[in-house]
Amino acid sequence: MKKLITVIVIILGLNLSAQNYIEHKIKEGETIESISKKYLVTPYDIYALNPDAKTKFQTNTVLIIPNSKIKNEPINEESKELIGYKTHKVKRKETLYGLSKKYGVSEDDIKKANRFLYSENLKKGDKIRIPRYKTFVSKVSLKNTVKKYKVQPKEGKWRVAYKFGITVEELEALNPNMKPILQPGDELNVPNIEDNDEKPIEAEYDYYEVLPKEGFYRLKIKTGLTQEELENLNPELKESGLKAGMVLKIPATAEVTSGLTDVETTKLASKIKNYEVKKIALMLPYRLHRIDVDSVEEAKEQIKNNKLLSTILDFHVGVRMALDSAKQLGISTDLKVFDTEYQPSTVSKILSENDFSDYDAVIGPLQEKNFDRVANSLRSDRVPVIAALNKPKEVYANVFQTIPEDKLLQKAMVDFIKADSLKSKVVVIADQSHKAVSEMLKREFPTATQIYSQKSKKTGKDAHFIYPVQLENVFKPGKTIVFLETNNGAFASSVISMLNALVVDKTEIVLVTLDRNKAFEGKDIDNNNLSNLKFHYPSIRKEFDESKSKGFVSAYKEKFGVSPSKYAARGFDVTLDILLRLATDDNLYEASNEVFETEYIENKFRYTKSLYGGYANEAVYIVKYDNLRIIEAN
Structure with a gap:
């Protein structure tokens, strides 16, 4: 047996020498990540040669580390020497993380200098020692298994990570300055595996x-x-x-997708376990520098006539009322409000003058470029940035998009009609610019009848009307679903009037659309006709029922004398959902990993991690006109 072991050791030794590998004995406190950084390799490289390390990572175990595939340019290596200590008296709300950032040392360095912190939490009044180091920088050349790779067309982070058998997180660790969206020709550090070991991208x-x-x-x-x-x-x-x-x-x-369109609503208020103070930033374009605060009447006039300011202030009131509701549940919030002034330069100044690394979430900004700047800036600290009133251009990994995508709304409407147990006839009426939508609906409902708007005989352009004869013999006794797809108000008004006239005796017409835009809100649109046609459409919100609504609605009416606007309700719903999620887990990411749905006054939220970035809300309402009221359709 001893001879066999000796032979194995000799063979292993020969192989290690031939392939230029080295051995590393695991020390207490080391991790795969720390060892891989020490030798400038990736965890993938270590696991490839030490598969047992995935399950048996123990002190004194010997690992085989690759050491010589490629030689990088000389790099700067820092070494430090302890030269003394500084005494610091802990203030209220100070944390180890904050002190480490303040003094430029690691949390572990502080713990080593104050051993009691390994078993006790930091408290106000504690006098602790902060180590002071002298840093030396030297250039060293190290051999490693990392090579350079040029990104190919249509390759994103996920495809590159898959190609080299590593996780996206490992790829990001190898490339700290990697762009969120890769471009062809970008140069990345990747594991230096053999070409034939690279997984093909199909x-x-x-x-x-x-x-x-x-x-x-x-x-x-x-x-x-x-x-x-x-x-x-x-x-x-x-x-x-x-x-x-x-x-x-x-x-x-x-x-x-989440695939859980019928997921039950979760009441987060009954699951609260994290009572730490939540630190929230609110970034909105108040543009207070434009308001004359010394003149009450002029300020009122500006609020009345400035639609953006009115929207922002309504949303802000909703946010403040959500904080009050959360406080009643035992959740305290440290809210800091920033006026972005709708200017990129102001946003840049806010980011440079404030440390957001310990914030639990940032709500806003509103403008697309400003939102993108904030989300990208806070991405490395994994600070969640909430798109509350807009859909962002780029959904970075730290972005929570609260407004569902248009395609999701369309799919929800199609699925709703398909779920109808009755065998209803389907008719699609569309203008010339919505032919693609009509064809999509024809694929979903193969027996559907398609009707298009007429073109002008002189210009050949869309004249936005249909002849009454086009509707003859189309509607029989029974139920018919009519999709009306247009952005033209006159066309919508004309078709709705004609359809309403055809609702007689046993002929039932249900009007639906995939996109309820301004064409359905014009002055020529009769809401009585929409109610008669039981108009259905997908929506990100539903209107609250004043006769049943209590809490926020009644408190708002008591305070302001009017019912809350949709923006006030949204400010309340978005903020309360964030605070409750933070109170049920360690952070917003953990609180959104499991797919569940929450619902408040007018909005509901079901976040799903998107394929190429952050979290997107997939909760959608189907609403309908019913006796001149807009209610949720069942």
């Missing part, structure tokens, strides 16, 4: 990053793929199982 597939706590059941709901199908596409799953951060190959045709 156009007919997409690539999905596994989230924390995500199992095969949740992936089945999201992608429609069974465990067996996922393992066939990703054979490594059979050995490693699902792990957070790993990138999976999935068919491009798979729609990654």
